[in-house]
Amino acid sequence: MRIKNLFMPTVKEAPSDAQIVSNILMIRAALMRKISSGLFAYLPLGLRSINKISNITREEMEAISASECLMPLLVPKELLDYADRWVAFKKELFRVKDRHDIDYGLAPTHEEDFTEIVKGAVQSYRDLPLSVYHISTKFRDEIRPRFGVIRSREFTMKDAYSFHMDEACLDKTYKDMSVAYSRAFKRMGLDTVSVKADSGAIGGDNSEEFMVLSNVGEEEIIFCEKCSYRSNVEKAVIKPEPKAETYTSEPFVELHTPDITSVDQLVQTYGFKEINLIKTLLYTMDTGETVAIAIRGDVAVNEKKLSNYLNGCDVELADEATVRAVSGVRVGFAGPINLKKKVRIIADYSIKTIHAAGMGINKDNTHITSVNIERDFTVDEWADLRRAKEGDLCPECSAKMYSKRGLEVGHIFKLGEKYSKAFDFTVLDENNKPVTPTMGCYGIGINRALATVIEQNYDDKGIIFPITVAPYEVIIVPVEDESTDSFKQAELIYNDLRACGVDTLIDDRDARLGVKLNDADLIGIPIRIVVGKRSLENGFVEVKLRRETEMREVSPSDVKDYILNLKKQLFDEINNCL
Numbered sequence: 001m002r003i004k005n006l007f008m009p010t011v012k013e014a015p016s017d018a019q020i021v022s023n024i025l026m027i028r029a030a031l032m033r034k035i036s037s038g039l040f041a042y043l044p045l046g047l048r049s050i051n052k053i054s055n056i057t058r059e060e061m062e063a064i065s066a067s068e069c070l071m072p073l074l075v076p077k078e079l080l081d082y083a084d085r086w087v088a089f090k091k092e093l094f095r096v097k098d099r100h101d102i103d104y105g106l107a108p109t110h111e112e113d114f115t116e117i118v119k120g121a122v123q124s125y126r127d128l129p130l131s132v133y134h135i136s137t138k139f140r141d142e143i144r145p146r147f148g149v150i151r152s153r154e155f156t157m158k159d160a161y162s163f164h165m166d167e168a169c170l171d172k173t174y175k176d177m178s179v180a181y182s183r184a185f186k187r188m189g190l191d192t193v194s195v196k197a198d199s200g201a202i203g204g205d206n207s208e209e210f211m212v213l214s215n216v217g218e219e220e221i222i223f224c225e226k227c228s229y230r231s232n233v234e235k236a237v238i239k240p241e242p243k244a245e246t247y248t249s250e251p252f253v254e255l256h257t258p259d260i261t262s263v264d265q266l267v268q269t270y271g272f273k274e275i276n277l278i279k280t281l282l283y284t285m286d287t288g289e290t291v292a293i294a295i296r297g298d299v300a301v302n303e304k305k306l307s308n309y310l311n312g313c314d315v316e317l318a319d320e321a322t323v324r325a326v327s328g329v330r331v332g333f334a335g336p337i338n339l340k341k342k343v344r345i346i347a348d349y350s351i352k353t354i355h356a357a358g359m360g361i362n363k364d365n366t367h368i369t370s371v372n373i374e375r376d377f378t379v380d381e382w383a384d385l386r387r388a389k390e391g392d393l394c395p396e397c398s399a400k401m402y403s404k405r406g407l408e409v410g411h412i413f414k415l416g417e418k419y420s421k422a423f424d425f426t427v428l429d430e431n432n433k434p435v436t437p438t439m440g441c442y443g444i445g446i447n448r449a450l451a452t453v454i455e456q457n458y459d460d461k462g463i464i465f466p467i468t469v470a471p472y473e474v475i476i477v478p479v480e481d482e483s484t485d486s487f488k489q490a491e492l493i494y495n496d497l498r499a500c501g502v503d504t505l506i507d508d509r510d511a512r513l514g515v516k517l518n519d520a521d522l523i524g525i526p527i528r529i530v531v532g533k534r535s536l537e538n539g540f541v542e543v544k545l546r547r548e549t550e551m552r553e554v555s556p557s558d559v560k561d562y563i564l565n566l567k568k569q570l571f572d573e574i575n576n577c578l
């Protein structure tokens with residue numbers, strides 16, 4: 001492509017509303033533009049990279065015999081009602097009506113469509129297993145769209161669905177998908193780790209996320225120092241610490257604590273230790289019910305675990321009015337004794353370690369100390385509700401764990417019979433008996449993968465694309481203008497490379513050399529060739545890799561073979577790691 005004709009509006013300044021490097025560079029390097037909150041338009045360079053990422057994904061799906069389809073983006077409410085997702089998606093689902101007043105959702109994911117069409121086409125065990133997928137747009141009205149295309153409201157996903165006669169068969173496909181995902185991400189130049197993930201209310205050990213470690217990651221991953229245990233903190237199980245050997249025999253006493261409303265203040269003003277305090281947090285469930293969670297002062301409630309514990313109900317910290325109605329006091333003094341209104345008291349195992357606890361007692365400006373957890377209040381239920389953190393003990397080998405941040409680029413999930421049952425989908429087995437197929441689903445965020453590649457590959461000049469996903473592989477920069485012999489030489493190289501199937505740009509703009517070189521660095525094309533009169537007189541053109549600083553001198557007659565070799569080398573570097 002000739003840059004003169006290419007729609008490539010690069011910009012010098014970082015957009016004021018972009019917080020992370022990938023977002024800034026995707027705008028500056030003319031990969032995309034923002035249309036509105038969480039909505040982005042792809043420009044030619046961005047689209048080429050997206051297509052390369054899609055194609056890598058497609059090849060890896062093909063390699064494990066998944067068949068490509070394409071579903072519509074409008075999903076009739078009727079389909080979303082089968083598994084109650086019209087309701088379950090809540091505000092994340094964009095809803096529209098047609099002229100006949102019929103409701104549709106803009107597809108947030110496609111389990112329903114695929115289950116519907118597979119059900120219509122598959123009757124016998126001979127037709128299974130079957131894996132189908134598509135690469136298409138998803139719509140999600142995210143609460144906080146941010147970080148550019150990492151969390152947007154319209155994005156491209158590769159989503160695959162598999163159908164099986166039994167669990168063992170699903171296990172095999174799940175493993176194949178896991179391998180295909182690792183390969184696909186490696187081919188994009190991404191190092192991923194797979195971690196145990198939350199599977200929502202379905203529970204079980206049946207979901208894995210593919211994470212790229214990154215400081216801008218929205219997820220926190222916990223790793224065991226010794227064994228291979230690693231998990232999203234949302235999911236991480238914590239080995240309960242030993243229960244206190246004894247609980248205090250002293251009676252509890254009241255302490256006047258004016259204006260102390262947080263654990264930190266109690267620690268600073270009264271010399272408490274966080275690990276000897278009990279926090280009582282009131283949560284409102286989406287059913288309207290309030291529950292009280294008693295948890296140790298040094299740990300936090302994992303709201304995902306709490307929600308799973310409460311059968312998938314959404315939970316949020318109770319508002320001030322509810323706190324007052326339930327505890328009788330303002331926020332900061334609630335406790336599990338003498339609540340004004342009876343609610344379920346659910347205690348996290350962490351408080352079992354406290355010999356003599358300090359906590360609120362539903363009385364203004366008052367806390368109590370020397371609380372004996374077995375004697376002084378009644379716990380209705382015990383549960384593991386705490387959020388894992390660095391230093392917690394590994395549930396598998398008891399060694400200490402540490403944490404890192406990660407960006408989730410893919411997610412694989414054993415769905416079980418949730419959709420096949422809801423759709424009343426059965427298949428006849430060898431004995432002509434109807435069996436409900438078990439299913440898996442598998443997603444890759446295509447745009448998020450692109451942003452993640454950039455997040456992992458840049459310097460102060462711009463993007464440094466891995467060759468596999470670069471919009472173009474080679475950029476030729478002529479030093480002199482169109483009327484010169486050196487420019488003609490650059491054109492010859494351009495035509496030669498294109499004829500050999502190399503994705504090549506030529507910067508034929510009537511611009512200063514500095515501008516062209518800056519743009520070449522900014523857009524991150526892996527191989528650059530500078531063709532100028534002076535170097536030609538000395539018998540060479542300058543070849544440079546974007547990721548290196550030194551220039552290589554290559555004779556014009558060798559340049560085609562040299563570049564073909566270099567390109568192969570760059571691809572091999574990535575593919576040899578598979």
Ligand code: ATP
Pocket residue numbers: 109140142149150151152153155157408409410411443444445446447448449
């Ligand atoms: P998250 O926890 O980040 O919201 P999710 O669990 O909702 O992700 P899935 O439904 O499993 O995501 O979707 C599969 C993949 O789609 C994710 O791994 C991610 O790469 C991508 N993805 C999900 N939501 C978005 C979004 N809002 N913008 C861009 N990509 C997304």
Ligand code: MG
Pocket residue numbers: none
């Ligand atoms: Mg989500």
